[in-house]
Amino acid sequence: MSTNAASTPSTTREWQLAARPAGWPTDDDFRLVERELPELAPGEVRVRNTYMSVDPYMRGRMNDVKSYTPPFRLDEAMTGGAVGEVVASRSDDLAVGDTVLHFQGWRTLAQGKAADFHRVPDVPGVPESVFLHALGMTGLTAYVGLLDIAEFREGDTVFVSGAAGAVGTMVGQIARLKGAGRVIGSAGSPAKVELLTERYGYDAAFDYKDGDVAEQLAQAAPEGIDVYFDNVGGDHLEAALRSFNKGGRAALCGMISMYNATEPEPAPHNLFMAIGKGLTLRGFIVGNHYDRFDAFAAEVGAWLATGELVYDETVVDGIEQARDAFLDMLRGANVGKMLVRVG
Structure with missing residues (x-):
C-alpha cells in the first residue's frame, strides 16, 4: 500500500456548471474553480488526470430533466470519462504509477475509492488516450x-x-x-x-x-x-x-x-x-451493454494491433480549454475523438 499523499499535489482545478443552458450553452454557464482535496481515506487513491473526454451526451446532462443518467448538479464539478496516473494511494488494489480509467473528468486531480478507478492494460503501440474512444x-x-x-x-x-x-x-x-x-x-x-x-x-x-x-x-x-x-x-x-x-x-x-x-x-x-x-x-x-466489453476489446484490440482499424483524435491542450473543446465538439469541429490533454 502506497501512502505518499502528503508529497503530492492536493489542489484540483475543476469545471462546474454555473447555470443550466437554454439552447446553446454560453461561457457564463460554466466556471473554472480551484478546490483543496481532503486527505486520502483508507482504500482511496488520488489520480492526476492526463486526458479527459467531452461527449455529446453531456449536453443532455446540463438539463434538469429525468433521463437515463442524472443531470449535472449546479456549482459542483462535472463528470465524464478520463484517464490518468495514480499519484497517491491508500489501497492495496492500485499502486502509485498505475494508469487508470475513471469517470472524474473535467478536473486536474481526481480522488475517491479505488473501486471507482480501473487499471488499464499496457497495449503496445496504443496510447492511454485510446481507452477513452476506440478501446473505450x-x-x-x-x-x-x-x-x-x-x-x-x-x-x-x-x-x-x-x-x-x-x-x-x-x-x-x-x-x-x-x-x-x-x-x-x-x-x-x-x-x-x-x-x-x-x-x-x-x-x-x-x-x-x-x-x-x-x-x-x-x-x-x-x-x-x-x-x-x-x-x-x-x-x-x-x-x-x-x-x-x-x-x-x-x-x-x-x-x-x-x-x-x-x-x-x-x-x-x-x-x-x-x-x-x-x-x-x-x-x-x-x-446497459458492458457485458459485451470483453468480446469487444478482444476483437477491436486485435484490429488496432494489426492496423486494420485506425482512429483519429482532436486534442485540445489545457484544462482551461475544456469548455471550448466541448462546445467545438457540439459544432462538429473535431475529427474522430475530441479530447482534452489536461496537464
Whole structure:
C-alpha cells in the first residue's frame, strides 16, 4: 500500500456548471474553480488526470430533466470519462504509477475509492488516450450498436450519420471489417467527407450541408439501405426512413441535431414508412451493454494491433480549454475523438 499523499499535489482545478443552458450553452454557464482535496481515506487513491473526454451526451446532462443518467448538479464539478496516473494511494488494489480509467473528468486531480478507478492494460503501440474512444465507451457504442442493436448482417448496406465523429468513424470501419456490402456516411465538411472515403474505408460519403439529405442519400445508395446508425436524428432519420429496404434496422444512438434546440425538431415527417417496410428502430444506452466489453476489446484490440482499424483524435491542450473543446465538439469541429490533454 502506497501512502505518499502528503508529497503530492492536493489542489484540483475543476469545471462546474454555473447555470443550466437554454439552447446553446454560453461561457457564463460554466466556471473554472480551484478546490483543496481532503486527505486520502483508507482504500482511496488520488489520480492526476492526463486526458479527459467531452461527449455529446453531456449536453443532455446540463438539463434538469429525468433521463437515463442524472443531470449535472449546479456549482459542483462535472463528470465524464478520463484517464490518468495514480499519484497517491491508500489501497492495496492500485499502486502509485498505475494508469487508470475513471469517470472524474473535467478536473486536474481526481480522488475517491479505488473501486471507482480501473487499471488499464499496457497495449503496445496504443496510447492511454485510446481507452477513452476506440478501446473505450465510444468504441463499445459503435460495436454494440451495429452488431447487436442493428443486427448487422454480412452484405448489408449501412448508412451512418455524423460519420466523422468518434463513434461514426468506428461504426463504418467495423461494418467494413464484418463484410458490409456498402458503407455510406454523412459529415459536415468536404474535408471530413474525404477522410471518410480515403481513411476510414467508407464507400461513399456526402456533405449534409450541400443539399437535401434524402436526395444525397438516395444518390449514394440507389438500391436502398439495410442498416442506419443514427447519431444525428432530424432530417437524417427522415432520409433513412425513405431509403430503407424492407426489414431495415436502425440503431438510435444519438440525435445531436436537437440537443441545443429550443423548439421541437420538425422531422421526421415520414415515420409511417416504418409500418409498410417492417422496420425496426431501436434506441440504446451503451451503459446497459458492458457485458459485451470483453468480446469487444478482444476483437477491436486485435484490429488496432494489426492496423486494420485506425482512429483519429482532436486534442485540445489545457484544462482551461475544456469548455471550448466541448462546445467545438457540439459544432462538429473535431475529427474522430475530441479530447482534452489536461496537464
